[in-house]
Amino acid sequence: MEDEELEEEEYTLQEEGKEYTPQEEEEEEVPTPDPCPLTEEVLKEGLSLLSKTDNGLAHAYVKFEAKSKDLTDISLLKCFIHLRYVDLSDNKLQDLSPLNSLTHLLWLKVDGNLLTGACMQELPYLQVISFAHNHIKAIEGITHPRLVNLSLKGNKIQTALGLGHGQLFSLQILELRGNKLESTAGLNLPKLKSLYLAQNTIQKLEGLEGLEQLTTLHLRDNKLETLDGFCSSMKCLQYLNLRNNGISNLQEVEKLQVLPMLQALVLLDNPCSDESSYRLEVLVLLPHLQRLDKELVEEDEWADANEIRQKRREEEKPVPSKPHTHFGVPAEKVHDERH
Numbered sequence: 001m002e003d004e005e006l007e008e009e010e011y012t013l014q015e016e017g018k019e020y021t022p023q024e025e026e027e028e029e030v031p032t033p034d035p036c037p038l039t040e041e042v043l044k045e046g047l048s049l050l051s052k053t054d055n056g057l058a059h060a061y062v063k064f065e066a067k068s069k070d071l072t073d074i075s076l077l078k079c080f081i082h083l084r085y086v087d088l089s090d091n092k093l094q095d096l097s098p099l100n101s102l103t104h105l106l107w108l109k110v111d112g113n114l115l116t117g118a119c120m121q122e123l124p125y126l127q128v129i130s131f132a133h134n135h136i137k138a139i140e141g142i143t144h145p146r147l148v149n150l151s152l153k154g155n156k157i158q159t160a161l162g163l164g165h166g167q168l169f170s171l172q173i174l175e176l177r178g179n180k181l182e183s184t185a186g187l188n189l190p191k192l193k194s195l196y197l198a199q200n201t202i203q204k205l206e207g208l209e210g211l212e213q214l215t216t217l218h219l220r221d222n223k224l225e226t227l228d229g230f231c232s233s234m235k236c237l238q239y240l241n242l243r244n245n246g247i248s249n250l251q252e253v254e255k256l257q258v259l260p261m262l263q264a265l266v267l268l269d270n271p272c273s274d275e276s277s278y279r280l281e282v283l284v285l286l287p288h289l290q291r292l293d294k295e296l297v298e299e300d301e302w303a304d305a306n307e308i309r310q311k312r313r314e315e316e317k318p319v320p321s322k323p324h325t326h327f328g329v330p331a332e333k334v335h336d337e338r339h
Helices: 003-009 022-026 040-046 075-079 097-101 250-258 278-285 299-316 331-338
Strands: 047-052 059-065 085-087 107-109 128-130 149-151 173-175 194-196 216-218 239-241 264-266
Touching: 040 047, 040 059, 040 075, 075 097, 250 278, 278 299
Parallel strands: 059 085, 085 107, 107 128, 128 149, 149 173, 173 194, 194 216, 216 239, 239 264
Antiparallel strands: 047 059
C-alpha cells in the first residue's frame, strides 16, 4: 500500500478541529427542539445543479443543501423527486420520512442531527449515506441495495447485529468509529473492503469469516486482549490497525499468520510494544510484513528476523533416535541371528 493511503487511513482523535469523546455524548439526552420547518425561501437558496430528467424532456434541480439551519421538518422536499444529492447536516432532524419519495437519490448526508434510528424506505439508487454524530442506537432497516459507503460514526450503537441480512450486498466501506460496540458479530458483508471500528469497547473478534474481500481493518482504541477471531478466509486483508488495545503477550501476534496478504500492522500503545525485542519478534512471527507501526521494514531487520526464525526451526527439529541395542548389539542384528 502507498504511504499516502496509510496516512489517510490512520485515524487520530481529532476531527475537524475538535476532539470527539464518546463519553461526553453518552451523558446527553436527545433534546426536544423548537419547531423549525423548511421554508420555501431556504429551499430556493439550497437548490442547485440543474440537470435533465430521466426522460430527457425536462430539467430539474438535482442537488439540495441546507446545513446548520436548525431544521426540524423537511416535508417540503417530498415533491422534489428528482433530487440526487442532499446535505442536511447540523440541523435538528428526528424524522427522515419525507426523503422516502426521492427515489433518484444517490448521496445523502445527515450528520449532526437528532436521529435515533437509521431506518428509511429502501431507495434503489442510493450509494452513499452519512449518519455521523447522531443519537442512533439500532441499525436495523438499512436496506438500500446499491449502497457502497455507509458512515455511522459517533453514535450510540451497541451491536452490529441487524446490519446486512442480505440487503447490503454492495457495501464496500463501513464506518462505525466512536460507538459502543463490544463485539464484531453481525458484520456479514461479503463485498466489504474497508471497515473502521476504532474508539469502541470491542473485546471479542467474531463473525469475521465472511469478510473475504476486506483489505483494511481499523480496531484502534478498543479493549482487545487476544487476537482470536481472525481466519484464513480473510485472504485480502492488507492493513490492520490494533493501536492502543490491551494485547500484552507477543505470542498473540502469531495468530495473525492466518492472514496471507497482511502487509501493514500497527501495534503501538499495546503493552506488548514495550518489550525490548518487540519489533524483531513481530517480524519473526510475520515474515511477510512490509510495514510495522507505520515504518517500513529495513533490510537488516529482515536479515535478523530470518536468522532467528531459521535458528528456532532447527532447534524445534526432533533429534533422531539411536537404534535400539541388545547388550551392545544392534537390534536388527539380534533379530537376524535369532532367525
